[in-house]
Amino acid sequence: xxxxxxxxxxxxxxxxxxxxxxxxxxxxxxxxxxxxxxxxxxxxxxxxxxxxxxxxxxxxxxxxxxxxxxxxxxxxx
Numbered sequence: 001x002x003x004x005x006x007x008x009x010x011x012x013x014x015x016x017x018x019x020x021x022x023x024x025x026x027x028x029x030x031x032x033x034x035x036x037x038x039x040x041x042x043x044x045x046x047x048x049x050x051x052x053x054x055x056x057x058x059x060x061x062x063x064x065x066x067x068x069x070x071x072x073x074x075x076x077x
Contacts, residue, residue, distance in 0.1 A: 001031060004055055006044040006062065007071040011037075016067065020044060023061045029053030050076065 011017055017037045024044060025032045029052030036045045048058065059069045 001047045001077050002050045003075045003077065004046050004048060004058060005073045006069050008042045008044065009068050009070060011039055011042050014039065019065055020062055020067060023065055024058060027053055027058060027061055
């Protein structure tokens with residue numbers, strides 16, 4: 001499993017958080033229990049299987065909702 005931390009532009013409402021969380025949890029290869037959207041720091045943390053899912057696909061799912069991804073960090077475990 002790889003760990004991803006994506007930094008987004010400031011989130012303005014709790015419903016944004018839920019939309020992002022749902023989109024990321026819906027991706028094949030994501031550890032659904034690991035998905036956390038941190039409202040105050042505008043970050044998304046998730047564990048994912050790099051063999052099944054790329055970090056670009058996770059970014060795209062968030063960008064497609066209209067939330068720019070500013071920075072991405074991936075750590076392989």
